[in-house]
Amino acid sequence: MSKVVLITGASSGIGKSIAVFLVQKGYKVYGTSRSPKNIENYPFELIALNVLEIATIEKAIDFIIAKEGKLDVLVNNAGMGITGPVEDTPTVEMKAVFNTNFFGAIDVMKMVLPQMRKQKSGFIINVTSIAAYMGLPYRGLYSASKGALELVTEATSMEVKKFGIQVVAIAPGDFATNIAAGRYHTPVFENSAYKENYQLNLDVMDAHVDSGMHPDEMAKAVYSIINVTKPKIHYKVGDFMQKFSIVLKRVLPDRVYEKLLMNHYKM
Template sequence: MKKVILVTGASSGIGRETANALQAAGHTVYGASRSVHALKDIAFIPLKMDITDDESVKSGIETIIAAEGRIDVLINNAGIVLAGPLYDTSVEFAKKQFEVNFFGVVCVSTAVLPGMIERKKGLVINISSVAGLFGLPYVGTYVAAKFALEGYSQSLRMELQNTGVDVTVVNPGDFKTNNTSSREKLPFSLPHEKLKREYDAAIEIVEKNEVNGGNPAIVGKLITKIVGKSKPAHRYMVGAFDQTKLPLIVKALLPSTMFSKMINGYYNIK
């Protein structure tokens, strides 16, 4: 069945691949981005929208409704990945992370959901991360925002249980996107050589994994399958086994102190 779909953060990476895959599957897809000039050589309909601006979101949703009469599927994909030591992170820096990765999701969802509830049908897919399921060093504001998104998604699902609107979370591992090149990193300002070395080592591994990550088209294919399901699952993991399912298995088996040491060891914090 042909559906009207809104994908946020569609200018690159997972969002772009997802929007292209869904359009190729026969759906009507609007790909939203603050940078519509980056939406070239695409199959979907470009839509200028800043998810951190209420008026921009309202205008974007009204554009779709005027043209299509409804939105069947909302895919909250837009996000940024900031890095820095939490012990030296300002509230302003943390807010920047949350404005996009959490409050942006709330803003767009609140604008779309009343229409879905009225029609008694709809699907919201929130793109989380494996970082929304366990902590990682030196990308702590990103982890915190994804944890918030996880809680939001679970609670939203409970509230919508009897409305006909489904809520699904997708947790990707590392995929090749522009996060590495566009990441804002806090400079290390403390006079502490050991912590500075650990910070540098951890970020080096984070970015190496991203650069060597999977093709985001894999996520696009998965989301296309999810959209086609009559009753999607609450959660879908996607990515390398050692980044997604394995850590959760180990986390369930080990005491939290041992699991934390294991993760730190992977990032050369010993």
Template sequence: MEMKVVLVTGGSSGIGRSIGNYLGEHGYKVYGTTRDLSKQSDFGDFDLLELDVRKPETIEEALRKLMENEGRLDVLINNAGVGITGPLEETPNDAIHNAFETNFTGPLNMIKAVLPIMRKQGSGRIINITSIAGKMGLPYRGVYSATKGALDLATEALRLEVREFGVKISTLAPGDFKTNIAAGRYHAPLHPDSPYREPYGSTLKMIDEHVDQAGDPVLVAHKVVRILRDSSPAVHYKVGSFMQRFSVLLKRFLPAKLYERLLRNHYKL
């Protein structure tokens, strides 16, 4: 059986690295991506390509190298992303634009680039890594929730558009996992005179505590393999603690104001 070739964006750390390593252990040929290859001289887990999902020219060059080496691409894992927190009123527009460029437009750039390859092959799999935070509007994470929610909806449309080409697309929404996301997350400045200073500060602390206490990101990788082995994958998948997954179910069935009250109580707002 021919080894499947996988490209994992944002593969040099965190969830992407866990996915790449686990797929490699299970018989896949893995390529990851990183924005600056010069900073990854000690990385030896799997092959890395330099790529910035915001820059189509870097995507084109990375795919050229991959196809030159392998001649095919079977799986794209759209994992590259950026965290962002802050009161919506005080979050600078350039930070909002960068979040959407990375978390929404970036994955679409990747999909646009790989679809001609997969269409020619007559097969392909794409998994868009979204977030449980994208299933609801969370306080002080509104921009992040919006970027991931937008990718959820775009995936639903894409599945309908590419089905006839033999390309299967799903989303996988992780909850909190122990990664270095907090170190790279954009935080809107916590101004001393801001009317949001106290609730934003306490919410930010809670978010970081949840990440510190979270599970191993290899659990996301386990889910990725199960999705890839499913010949008829679902539209959306979730992975995380019971309460994180249950919160999505609650939103579906509870009246909106009651669900909002639960969120207010949780974040003490």
């Protein structure tokens, strides 16, 4: 029997690329969206799921298990971006990004784990970000939400290993998707102390996304990971410098690394 895969946030971008690729490899894939539409254009079944609403998570997972009798792989991909100086960003928006990127991902994990424990097997991949490994200026809240998910992935991996379940995190760098359009952007306030540098960095962020890697590279990475017998806990998918920046943070003194980042962001 084909392995059954659930991918959250699969209506576009990285999630859709992973879903299409896995279908081509023979997997039975269910993708999710908050409001599925144009489903005839997808080679996989797209079902409703909002990571902020427990009832929709439960309904979607119950639907898959009733139909397939199992759930082999969860790709926790749904998420949102946020930019802005910490001082200028509304706290309600900070909480919103944690509710989606952190608590939403956890709630989906909690809903699939009973079935995976029952079948004594399962694979959970939490999609984080290379930004999770460093506090990036004007993206601090995004970095924090994804960094928190990296740590929870480590903890959950240890807790569920005895049930035959693997839990890993995959951290993408910049990819050419529509993620920038879905971000919450703190406005560039006229009276902000950060106005000029923040606007400059918004332009840089959008340029990085536009020139990013093709999302099919993430799809290939996910396919490879779920076919490894003994997977690592952390995976990174990005260009050389993005991955090398993580290495530099490990070996350089804190203030030296901070200076490198500040120079990069023209601060």
